[in-house]
Amino acid sequence: MKRIHNILYNLLLIAGLSSCVTDNALDDCPNQGGNETATAQVVLSLSIPDGQLPPTRVVSESEVNSLWVLEFENDILKEKIDITAKYNNANGKRLYIAIEETEHPVILSIVANQNVSSLDIGTEKEVALQKLTFDNAQTLKYVPMYGETVEFENINRDNSYDTSVELVRALTKIEIQYSSTQTEEEFTFLGIKVLNTNAKGYVKSLGIPTQTSVKSVAADPVSINSKLKTASVYIAETNNNESNKIQILVHGRYKGTDCWYRLDMIKENEKDEITILKRNYKYVFALQNVNFLGRTESDVMEGDPDNKAFDARLMTLNAEEADILDITTDDEYFLGVNSSTLQSTVNDGGLCFAKLKILTNNVFQGWAIVDAPEGVTFNPGTTGGLANSDEQRKVETVWIYIDKTKVTKDFDFYVTTGKIRKVITVSFSK
Secondary structure (H helix, E strand, O other), X not given: OHHHHHHHHHHHHHHHHHOOOEOOEOOOOOOXXXXXXXXXXXXXXXXXXXXXXXXXXXXXXXXXXXEEEEEEEOOEEEEEEXXXXXXXXXXXXXXXEEEEOEOOOEEEEEEEOOOOOOOOOXXXXXXXXXXXXXXXHHHOOEOOEEEEOXXXXXXXXXXXXXXXXXXXXXXXXXXXXXXXXXXXXXXXXXXXXXXXXXXXXXXXXXXXXOOOEEEEEEEOOXXXXXXXXXXXXXEEOEEOEOOEOOEEEEEXXXXXXXXXXXXXXXXXXXXXXOOEEOOOOEEXXXXXXXXXXXXXXXXXXXXXXXXXXXXXXXXXXXXXXXXXXXXXXXXXXXXXXXXXXXEOEEOOOOOEEEEEEEEEOOOOOOEEEEOOOXXXXXXXXXXXXXXXXXXXXXXXXXXXEEOOOOOOOOEEEEEEEOOEEEEEEEEOOO
């Protein structure tokens, strides 16, 4: 009988421990009071919009180096919880956070890659968040990010709290893409300098603090593939006006002569400039063949910019469009894809496929896939990109399925819109 009791006891113990293990995450199980303060379990599902472009400076777009939960009860900071290890062990999955029971409203703020030691318990939420700042965006190794939950009316262990939080980057990115058929002897893209950006910023979106201008931020180009090079810098939100005019200097070598070109933040098809560079956005200039000699670095900052001569169109991409890394333009529209060189994959079932993401601002005509070889099919189809306005445009995913009995080597097809005909190369996996 004693042996049976021991077996039953062990089974109950295992069952109790198992109830606190979910999704391979480190759980904080709610306790039942007793001598300890009763807690409830809040389940956080964190998301960070992808930023897949290789960095041209020592900074990671999406990596989480530190992660804190700030618990605000009645808009007063009650607790700071370091969940960095929990996040790493959960591999970015759902996180289980123990929060003390309370009858008062609670909001959880999630802060990534930012020191929170300056925040004192008992500080009002508005004051606390204003203290979360960085002094120089150009020296950051990790991008500060912020998100917060909905307000919980109370915290009670008898209730379930399952919520999703999207972390928003506190920085913005300026990027130059150079895609060309020119030889290195004709033109070499050597890098960029971005002038008059702001150094300081808030981790949460609270406006722009008094600007501290950075004279210049430089970046060298990175080869994305044989046809595309990019150079990019990460900056704090910045006002762009007459007293603080943002300029991008493009360094190149034209037919053996080093020279510079200047781009201003001029909108598509307009003379007006963008007046504010917003967090979590990417501002992209797509350059193609360069057919004229630039100026000296001192001369290029005076006079007219080279936007018109380059036919360079400024494109603004939001966080959801961050996967669009390879962009082609004509005199009216742009067409972007995640990559113009795709690597196919074969799954365990023998299915061979690749994934293409497409975005265009030609929303009234959309895009089309043409000239694919026999044995290649596309899901959901070979056309898309239609919308009622540019504000409603969306990145669309097309799955490319390859019949290995008909396709035995690398192949090309084209994505078209307007005057643009963009070649996509798929490397075949046997």
